[in-house]
Amino acid sequence: MAKRLFMFEKPLGMRDTLPFLYEMKKQVRSVMAEEIERWGYEFIETPTLEYYETVGAASAIADHRLFKLLDQQGHTLVLRPDMTAPIARVAASRLYEDGNPLRLAYNANVFRAQQREGGRPAEFEQIGVELIGDGTVAADAEVISLMAALLKRVGLGRFSVAIGHIGYVNALFLEILGNEERASVLRRFLYEKNYVGYREHVKSLPLSSIDQKRLLDLLSLRGGREAIEAAKALASSGEGQQAADEVASLFAALETYGVAEAVKLDMALVSHMSYYTGILFEVYAEQVGFPIGNGGRYDELLAKFSRPAPATGFGLRIDRLIEAVGETDVREEIECIVFSQERLAEAVELAEAKRAEGRRVVLQHIAGIRDIDAYSQRYRSIVYLLGRSGREGQ
Amino acid sequence: MAKRLFMFEKPLGMRDTLPFLYEMKKQVRSVMAEEIERWGYEFIETPTLEYYETVGAASAIADHRLFKLLDQQGHTLVLRPDMTAPIARVAASRLYEDGNPLRLAYNANVFRAQQREGGRPAEFEQIGVELIGDGTVAADAEVISLMAALLKRVGLGRFSVAIGHIGYVNALFLEILGNEERASVLRRFLYEKNYVGYREHVKSLPLSSIDQKRLLDLLSLRGGREAIEAAKALASSGEGQQAADEVASLFAALETYGVAEAVKLDMALVSHMSYYTGILFEVYAEQVGFPIGNGGRYDELLAKFSRPAPATGFGLRIDRLIEAVGETDVREEIECIVFSQERLAEAVELAEAKRAEGRRVVLQHIAGIRDIDAYSQRYRSIVYLLGRSGREGQ
Numbered sequence: 001m002a003k004r005l006f007m008f009e010k011p012l013g014m015r016d017t018l019p020f021l022y023e024m025k026k027q028v029r030s031v032m033a034e035e036i037e038r039w040g041y042e043f044i045e046t047p048t049l050e051y052y053e054t055v056g057a058a059s060a061i062a063d064h065r066l067f068k069l070l071d072q073q074g075h076t077l078v079l080r081p082d083m084t085a086p087i088a089r090v091a092a093s094r095l096y097e098d099g100n101p102l103r104l105a106y107n108a109n110v111f112r113a114q115q116r117e118g119g120r121p122a123e124f125e126q127i128g129v130e131l132i133g134d135g136t137v138a139a140d141a142e143v144i145s146l147m148a149a150l151l152k153r154v155g156l157g158r159f160s161v162a163i164g165h166i167g168y169v170n171a172l173f174l175e176i177l178g179n180e181e182r183a184s185v186l187r188r189f190l191y192e193k194n195y196v197g198y199r200e201h202v203k204s205l206p207l208s209s210i211d212q213k214r215l216l217d218l219l220s221l222r223g224g225r226e227a228i229e230a231a232k233a234l235a236s237s238g239e240g241q242q243a244a245d246e247v248a249s250l251f252a253a254l255e256t257y258g259v260a261e262a263v264k265l266d267m268a269l270v271s272h273m274s275y276y277t278g279i280l281f282e283v284y285a286e287q288v289g290f291p292i293g294n295g296g297r298y299d300e301l302l303a304k305f306s307r308p309a310p311a312t313g314f315g316l317r318i319d320r321l322i323e324a325v326g327e328t329d330v331r332e333e334i335e336c337i338v339f340s341q342e343r344l345a346e347a348v349e350l351a352e353a354k355r356a357e358g359r360r361v362v363l364q365h366i367a368g369i370r371d372i373d374a375y376s377q378r379y380r381s382i383v384y385l386l387g388r389s390g391r392e393g394q
Numbered sequence: 395m396a397k398r399l400f401m402f403e404k405p406l407g408m409r410d411t412l413p414f415l416y417e418m419k420k421q422v423r424s425v426m427a428e429e430i431e432r433w434g435y436e437f438i439e440t441p442t443l444e445y446y447e448t449v450g451a452a453s454a455i456a457d458h459r460l461f462k463l464l465d466q467q468g469h470t471l472v473l474r475p476d477m478t479a480p481i482a483r484v485a486a487s488r489l490y491e492d493g494n495p496l497r498l499a500y501n502a503n504v505f506r507a508q509q510r511e512g513g514r515p516a517e518f519e520q521i522g523v524e525l526i527g528d529g530t531v532a533a534d535a536e537v538i539s540l541m542a543a544l545l546k547r548v549g550l551g552r553f554s555v556a557i558g559h560i561g562y563v564n565a566l567f568l569e570i571l572g573n574e575e576r577a578s579v580l581r582r583f584l585y586e587k588n589y590v591g592y593r594e595h596v597k598s599l600p601l602s603s604i605d606q607k608r609l610l611d612l613l614s615l616r617g618g619r620e621a622i623e624a625a626k627a628l629a630s631s632g633e634g635q636q637a638a639d640e641v642a643s644l645f646a647a648l649e650t651y652g653v654a655e656a657v658k659l660d661m662a663l664v665s666h667m668s669y670y671t672g673i674l675f676e677v678y679a680e681q682v683g684f685p686i687g688n689g690g691r692y693d694e695l696l697a698k699f700s701r702p703a704p705a706t707g708f709g710l711r712i713d714r715l716i717e718a719v720g721e722t723d724v725r726e727e728i729e730c731i732v733f734s735q736e737r738l739a740e741a742v743e744l745a746e747a748k749r750a751e752g753r754r755v756v757l758q759h760i761a762g763i764r765d766i767d768a769y770s771q772r773y774r775s776i777v778y779l780l781g782r783s784g785r786e787g788q
Contacts, residue, residue, distance in 0.1 A: 003467075007448045007699045008487040011471050014441035016484050022437045038749040040728045040756030043416045047408035047517055048442065048473070048503065049461070054401045067443070069463035072507070073397075077405050079442070079473075090410050093402040099764035100772075103756060109442065113466070123441055134762030138738070142757060256739045305401045334434045344532070345650045355432040362434030362497060363536060368528030370493035378494075 013114035013122025024322050025125070029107060032127050032150045032316070039146050041105040041129050046086035048109075052076035058304045059085040060273040065112045067122075079111035084275070084298065084313060087130045092305030099309070101134040121319065128295070128315030132302065135310030137246050140279045140297060141253035147283060147293060147314045148259040156285055156325055159292070161262050163250070163281045164269025166296070168243035172218060172235040176211045186215070190270035195219055221267035225251055231267045243278070250279055275301045279312070285324030292320040333380035334360045338369070343385040350383065407508035407516025418716050419519070426521050426544045426710070427501060433540050435499040435523050440480035442503075446470035452698045453479040454667040459506045461516075473505035478669070478692065478707060481524045486699030493703070495528040515713065522689070522709030526696065529704030531640050534673045534691060535647030541677060541687060541708045542653040550679055550719055553686070555656050557644070557675045558663025560690070562637035566612060566629040570605045580609070584664035589613055615661035619645055625661045637672070644673055669695050673706070679718030686714040727774035728754045732763070737779040744777065 010016070017025065033043070050056060052068060053075070061081035069077050080086055083106045096102050107127040114122045129146060131139050144161060151159050169190070173183035182205070189198035202215045217234055221227045228251065231244045247265065254260045271280050271294060280296025295314025302309040335354065339347035347363055354361045362379065366386060369375050376382050404410070411419065427437070444450060446462060447469070455475035463471050474480055477500045490496050501521040508516045523540060525533050538555060545553050563584070567577035576599070583592035596609045611628055615621045622645065626638045641659065648654045665674050665688060674690025689708025696703040729748065733741035741757055748755045756773065760780060763769050770776050 005445055005447050005469065007452075008483060009445060009448060010441055011443045011445060011465055011469070012467070014443055016441070016488070017439035018484075018488065019436035019438055022439060025439075026437070035749075037726075038752070038754055039745075040730070040754050042413035043420070044413055045411035045416060045419075047404055047410070048505070049405045049408055049517070051399055051403060051405060053399050054403060058401075067463060069461060071405055072509070073406065075399065075405070089402060090412075094410070094412065098768040100769040101758060101762050111442070115466070123443070133764075134759070136759045136762045138735075138759035139762055253738060257742055332431075336434070341532075344647060348651055351433075355429075358432070360432055360434050364495060365528070365530045365532035368495050368530045368533055370527075374492040375494040 011122070012117060013119060015121055015123070021322070024328065025318055028154050028318060028322060028325065029125075029127060031153050033105075033107060035150055035153050036105045036127070036129060036146065039103070039129075039142075039149075041103040041146075043105045043107065044087065044090060045106070045108065046080065046083070046090060048079055048111075049077045050080050050086060050089075052078045055080065055085045055089055058088065058275075058301060060275045061112060067111050067113050080108075081112055082110050082273075083108055083126060083128065083315060084130060084273075085301065087313075088132075088301045088311070089305055091130070091132050091309075092302055092307035096132055096302070096307055096309060099133060101139070102132045103129065104132065105129045125318040126315040127318060128293070128313060130311060130313035132311040133309045134312075135299065137249045137279070138253060139310075140246075140250050140312050141257060143295060143312050143314050144250075144254060144263075144281060145257035145259050147295065147316065148257075148262055150316065151283070151285075151321075154321065154325055155328075156321070159262060159283055159285045159324070160264050161259075161281050161283045162264050162266040162269055163247065163279065164266050165243040165247050165279050166270060166276050167278050168231060168235060168240055168247070168267055169218070169270060171237050171239035171243060172214070175235060175237050175240065176207065176214055177205075187270050190268055191272050218268045221265070223265060224263075225265075227265040227267060246279060271296060273298075281314070283314075283316070285320075287326070288320050288324045290320060292317055292324055332360050334362055334378075336362045336364060336376075336379040336382045337385060338364050338366050338372075338382060339385040340366050340387055342388055347385045350385070405516070406511060407513060409515055409517070415716070418722065419712055421722075422548050422712060422716060422719065423501060423519075423521060425547050427499075429544055429547050430499045430521070430523060430540065433497070433523075433536075433543075435497040435540075437499045437501065438481065438484060439500070439502065440474065440477070440484060442473055442505075443471045444474050444480055444483075446472045449474065449479045449483055452482065452669075452695060454669045455506060461505050461507050474502075475506055476504050476667075477502055477520060477522065477709060478524060478667075479695065481707075482526075482695045482705070483699055485524070485526050485703075486696055486701035490526055490696070490701055490703060493527060495533070496526045497523065498526065499523045519712040520709040521712060522687070522707060524705060524707035526705040527703045528706070529693065531643045531673070532647060533704075534640075534644050534706050535651060537689060537706050537708050538644075538648060538657075538675060539651035539653050541689065541710065542651075542656055544710065545677070545679075545715075548715065548719055549722075550715070553656060553677055553679045553718070554658050555653075555675050555677045556658050556660040556663055557641065557673065558660050559637045559641050559673050560664065560670050561672050562625060562629060562634055562641070562661055563612070563664060565631050565634035565637055566608070569629060569631050569634065570601065570608055571599075581664050584662055585666050612662045615659070617659060618657075619659075621659040621661060640673060665690060667692075675708070677708075677710070679714075681720070682714050682718045684714060686711055686718055726754050728756055728772075730756045730758060730770075730773040730776045731779060732758050732760050732766075732776055733779040734760050734781055736782055741779050744779070 056078040067079040276296040278297035282291040293316035450472040461473040670690040672691035676685040687710035
């Protein structure tokens with residue numbers, strides 16, 4: 001039997017956003033939305049609830065992290081765990097018609113069930129874009145450059161974008177391990193960023209010492225452009241060469257966009273989002289332990305909605321972004337007019353005049369105040385319009 | 395067994411918001427949020443999921459309209475069906491400290507399960523305010539005036555605010571019917587706006603013809619200030635007189651605020667929100683069959699969260715408001731730059747310059763376009779930066 005709840009309690013991982021944080025989120029969100037629109041992306045909204053069988057199954061979030069419920073028709077619904085799958089659904093069914101690139105954006109809360117108290121939030125806000133129908137590396141360069149532009153716009157001075165290519169990892173693993181089963185074990189170590197576990201597991205595999213070394217060398221394919229040449233030397237298959245060439249071409253385009261200095265290549269990067277098929281990336285800020293956003297190419301997701309198309313995109317987490325940017329004082333101060341019944345007309349007129357100038361003004365009947373000393377602490381300034389006299393207090 | 399779903403399907407009552415409608419919603423929402431802030435209200439956010447036992451039980455929405463799910467601790471969760479109860483939870487636990495009035499605002503989606511296809515939306519966006527801790531009629535006048543100001547700001551020319559007082563209805567029913575059971579049957583007819591049913595039921599009651607006539611006369615207590623005098627003549631108890639006096643005092647304050655011309659008194663008004671205790675109201679636009687918003691005084695809700703306080707507020711529905719305002723062309727046109735690989739640097743530079751002027755610019759690699767004739771239809775203007783020559787096409 002579940003414990004009895006206090007009236008104040010919230011479900012596990014659920015949080016309130018009080019006025020100060022609300023203002024910060026609003027500012028960050030609106031600056032980013034404006035920039036996204038300038039790049040020609042169009043925002044859409046999708047429902048909070050989707051069918052588990054359709055969008056739920058197409059999403060890349062583990063089943064035990066989904067919030068599920070039954071509808072009255074006997075179908076299982078999920079609270080959307082990400083926005084990429086719902087946007088793929090909309091694009092495939094209603095928007096992606098002539099095979100030409102489609103640029104869509106979103107700003108929405110997503111939901112991932114948490115196992116224990118004090119853990120991560122179970123509901124959090126993302127803002128991001130999806131570029132659907134364009135398989136060129138130029139499209140990958142655009143979304144990464146847009147993401148960097150957003151971070152600069154919100155004042156995040158120092159961030160780094162780790163970039164890898166899941167096709168490269170797969171090609172190398174296939175070349176050396178020969179089968180998908182072994183590859184998936186190693187990929188799991190990489191996406192958990194458990195490099196100690198990876199090394200130990202590699203050493204336990206029945207491989208030549210040369211092949212073991214090649215698998216270990218994957219972990220050192222990091223840094224700038226030089227990592228790409230090393231990557232080409234390591235994976236000799238056509239697929240491996242092609243993946244490395246795509247990364248080279250991406251890097252060159254990012255130089256043109258002026259964002260290459262934030263890039264850290266990491267050819268061992270593997271995402272927890274299983275739908276990625278090519279270039280993928282994660283973005284980090286100095287002060288935050290988790291990625292503040294991630295993205296990549298997912299060329300097979302649209303086919304699940306019967307409209308095959310290449311696609312790429314990213315999502316940024318507003319909560320982690322605000323942690324990275326740090327507190328800034330965004331609240332406009334509020335003025336207050338305290339009035340008594342007789343002076344209502346005068347008070348309304350004064351408030352209207354101030355509001356018309358864009359100022360924030362509370363209008364408060366004196367009879368509604370319990371403790372005027374405490375109340376008056378809250379506001380930047382108070383005007384008293386009390387009693388019949390024309391006298392004004394400040 | 396549930397029917398098999400197509401990949402495109404959405405759960406009952408769930409809707410996508412495509413770019414055109416998204417822009418309209420964004421504009422309406424931002425104009426209203428700005429005005430709400432000018433009146434000194436502070437926005438907060440609460441979680442999408444709340445406990446059924448706490449906030450779910452405190453909300454006024456019928457049980458069969460709640461979306462429910464079980465969490466891993468065995469508690470039932472609900473998707474919030476309204477925002478008033480969650481805000482009462484936050485105010486009581488974290489914000490309402492010195493007994494002084496607190497002005498909070500919200501802009502959020504709420505959820506109400508629908509029974510059949512083609513019905514009303516099961517998820518819709520509300521914007522509204524809650525004024526907590528102020529029991530004066532001035533507080534009721536403020537929230538109604540703020541609601542009217544919002545409707546004017548979004549360009550809704552003609553709307554009417556029906557205002558009643560649940561305390562008046564209760565006092566009259568108690569006076570005539572003598573018990574709550576009979577009163578609740580009659581109240582149900584009123585909140586369903588089933589006046590034919592009300593009349594028939596009244597005629598079936600074992601009452602004197604004078605009392606039957608008084609119950610029928612309740613339905614004609616409508617219109618301007620004159621309805622208040624008629625209301626005072628009809629309900630002679632102290633509670634009835636006091637309720638009518640509050641309505642009179644509200645009406646006078648609304649005249650001072652300059653919004654009385656939109657007011658239609660309706661002393662028979664009963665809301666489906668069961669937590670209202672005093673003045674209550676619904677707002678209608680000419681073109682829309684349902685209220686676009688409603689509100690009222692709920693002086694007993696905060697006590698459920700262990701912090702008794704009077705309170706009043708309103709919520710407006712964004713979807714109905716947009717239906718009432720009608721379509722307006724809010725989309726900024728998007729320009730497009732189509733480039734080939736050689737000209738990337740030039741294209742990026744041109745896009746940056748245009749975006750810095752606030753223009754919306756898509757940057758598109760020619761290799762990502764399948765059908766250039768179809769693609770070029772989408773944009774207001776296209777600049778082609780193709781090949782090695784310096785020539786530009788338009």
